[in-house]
Amino acid sequence: MLSSIVFIVLFLAAVGFFTRNVRRLVRNIKLGRDVKVDDNKPQRMQNMLRIALGQSKMTVRPVAGLLHIVVYVGFIIINIEMLEIVLDGIMGTHRLFLDFIGPSVYGVLIGAFEILALLVLVSVIVFWVRRNIIRLQRFIKPEMKGWPKNDGNLILYFEMVLMSLFLIMNATDPAFQALESGNVVSGFIAPLFNGMEAGTVHLIERSAWWLHIVGILIFLNYLYYSKHLHIILAFPNTYYGKVSPKGQLDNLDAVTNEVKMMMDPDADPYAMPEEGDTAEEPAKFGASDVMDLNWVQLLNAYTCTECGRCTSECPANQTGKKLSPRKIMMDTRDRLEEVGRNIDANKGEFKPDDKQLLGDYITHEELWACTTCNACTQACPVSIDPLSIIVEMRRYLVMEESAAPTELNNMMSNIENNGAPWPYNQMDRLNWVNE
Template structure:
């Protein structure tokens, strides 16, 4: 019997972890469909940024209610996972509460239980904010469909896992009271003891069944959740770390300079200039019409997005009723990358890039031209996503590949070319302010 359950557990665990690893490899391949990016410089500064922003949650504090709730779920999640170690070892070894004899075990389980209750409450309040209070950024129309369902599913799964954890402990503790074999007396515990009261007249066989079912569903649920991540905005729990590492470390105001353009300009200024050849060898296209034109770090950002909508709620264009929503730009970037991943079994070979392209099909020029490049979106993101740079890459494509800027901007650019100023004044009059 014991050996049977050990084999079953090993199969379940290997399947769960194996599928997860397969999906992560695929995710990595999808992200690297983006163009090369130079984002690995100054590793010390990047580590510090990751520790501060991802581990330390430093940018969450701007809105204290969700910050507090998020902190509870985050700390709970990380700490309760220590218990998963025992559960996994028990599963493989056929033991029960392997660490029960270790000093401080009761304290640990009590801590986990208090955290589990806190998570249940915090998740409940998250649910209320989303479904009862309809917090504006969480009730936005662009979340209709899967994003909305995804957000609620995550909350339900977290409830389910915490509930099973407490139920398992309650039944276990009651079995200890009844002196059942294989249940060493290490309870009762802070929170599950309240549930235990309901089990006062349950038989040993019922309790064992409840305890075992809860135990198996809990670990199966964790393995399911692990695999759910790939299909969910909840990927942020993993990707927030690499994303904050690779996020911008320089001043937000500086936009990248296109190296291919730099080559062309150097040759224009001096036809005999010695410039390094383009890396790809093929004539470059400027800017982005699709996700494969974006640097890979923007695809990592898109997959890291948890759709909280702080960017969109801070966006001046969005606040004044324009169509632009930075969150939508990021979500569409991710959805397009995922579309390509789904229609290409082999992501390393020749790609099928049919479907809805990022520019025009998913994001319209009207949205892109509404941006004031004010950096409110990028500043607001708690994990360093930079929607502005994605918007800018598409503007570059519109202007440099399609020559389709709004007329007034074409006029402005024409006067810069001719007069060195965005208005049609003569460069010779530049110092006239002295006389006026």
Template sequence: MNYIDNILFAVLLFLGIGFFIRNIKKISRNIKLGKIVDRSDRKKNRLKNMVMIALGQSKMVKRPISGILHIIVYVGFIIINIEVIEIIIDGLFGTHRVLRFLGGFYSFLIGSFEILAFLVLVSVIVFWIRRMVLRIPRFWNKEMKGFPKNDALYILYFEMILMSLFLLMNATDVPFQQVNAGNPISQFLVPFFENFNAGTLFLIERSAWWLHIIGVLIFLNYLYYSKHLHILLAFPNTYFANLNPIGQLTNLEAVTNEVKLMMDPTADPFASAPEGSEDEVLGKFGASDVTDLNWVQLMNAYTCTECGRCTSSCPANLTGKELSPRAIMMKTRDRLEEVGKNIDKNGEFKDDGKQLLNDYIAPEELWACTSCNACVEECPVNIDPLSIIMDMRRYLVMEQSAASPELNMMMTNIENNGAPWQYNQMDRLNWKDE
């Protein structure tokens, strides 16, 4: 490799990593648009969650076939990319298989990489068959059309190509094959190239080498636009997940403050609290747009894998209701991306006349939820669609009085009579005698 190749490689590497960092900063900025919520408690439990769920894939294997295949792809993705370290060193300094000095350990590494590459290749082919031949229903919900459907296929094709290029690179590397330095899979490809001359083999090997590293950089930067961003965000998402018991809902601080004010006989209800103080009453109850959600909920939206386990377990969806927990997360992410692009264009957010509620998520979807937590329990990376649904319901009820007539009647009765029924205050306990 001459110096021109080294310079070209360095420029390519710099641009690829630079673009990736730029996009990660955008994601970080967008997530920080959410309201502050403290998730710094119970650090040991949080670390355990991250190790068991994000690293150990413990929730994936609840569905054994897809779970085991995913673990193979996951482990392969992590371990095989160690080879990228050698490629980067070779590319920058013009060396060739610089880690060969590791001797037998290098042979073990490459042998392991090749076996994993073959297993990954088989796994992604099975994934493709499950999607496109068996057509498993959860991959074909109405929200999985257009880009969401194609996105999953693009990643599968990417992985097929990258694994094939890795094996092809090894098979056509004549010096590498001659010393038999850990090539249990690529050696089976060697007979296909027996009639090729040395120059052609060198050209194929170099082409596969360049295409492999270019493919890795493209894949890295495609993550920003893809559901496969969960490769990175699954770790913080599981660490900062809600550790409260399932079914325990959060209280609105603004409501708590108002109740305290009502119960304080010395309080002046017409006095306004200092701006920014803990007693300041928030301007909005619940959430109608992404900036009303907290930063963990926004990170949830970016982490969603679109696997559909939540939707396939949702009783409302199974009975034909509009609700799809997966769609809730996808729509939240789409709106957050729209807000981010608005900020990029204007330097700050300019009102675009849109919001998450109604423009992206319909009230019918929200009211279809039974709040059973099946979606939260099923998610392999601890995403919580229910929290977003409940916050948006709160806005509908407390800001717009837009609940169903039955629910509005019940709340009116509780307010006036102290009970859900239209009884007189004096008769509100009569139900116990019936």
């Protein structure tokens, strides 16, 4: 009875804390501007099933993709057993489903779980080796120092421990081992405990059971503070991801209508906007802080896996420039978290802190190094679009601060004066024919 009460208290506390963090997450994402993403629903659903559930973009790099699928499938399926553990904890029973579904079916399920647990354990060890011994280039970039590196390793340690505890829990359960069904991996571990007193083995089994469930509850609440939040957010992120052609950039309606009016000789420049016209001039052109971005872009930031595929594909980064699309997303998420803490500290209102995303987190040099080639969006395994954030911040620099590079200002001046990007008089534009 006491054990059940302790379990219920721990379980409710963990679920309550997780719920609080989910509300904070949703609140922070909603700080972004509203954007309509209710079009192409069949295509969006297909993208979610293919990319998030089917892991289709992970397998572009076969080795890492296969290992990730093993960890993803194994961890999700193994945690189906959480239902039995939770019910056992609440009711004070032991392997409740054994009597419910019978030894044969139960053995098949647990046997599959044990095989997956072993595969996950091996895959996670390989991931750790890639990060810390082989030290792949994309894992040792400047933005991956400190907490991002520790976070990546910590989650691997979590998975190693949880899988090991699951197998030890089964190996030290004499009743389960006596079934001789389902102990396809734990059966090889069980002999290590031969010769121990029954009470000691039982203590190890109970300790492994408790550590396993407590570890899963800790892992659940750790997600909010980790890049592994993508385990949850990959699904909505791929659903709300970009479905228009990758090379198509969005335009401000107010600017588009202004250009159309300038090109229409019959347009009245002083005409009042018609009722229902949504192209009114925005309060700010582009984005200088996270609140200027739309909520899908903020969802992108929280979904970033920090895998570095975007940065490893970026031609600007490959040539030694400071731009890293991964850092753009990490900086956006860090600034958004800072804004969220500001709101929490000021009773639900944001108190200006003399900081912003542009300048304090992301430099002008990073933004202008981008070639807008879309390699980062193509490489991302969860449909994140760093380019859209870069373009919005460039838009702010050009339209609000007139802070474009000299070369770009010269080009825009030539277009304004000569009708072309080149510094030649319009009357001379056909001189090439004479050559």
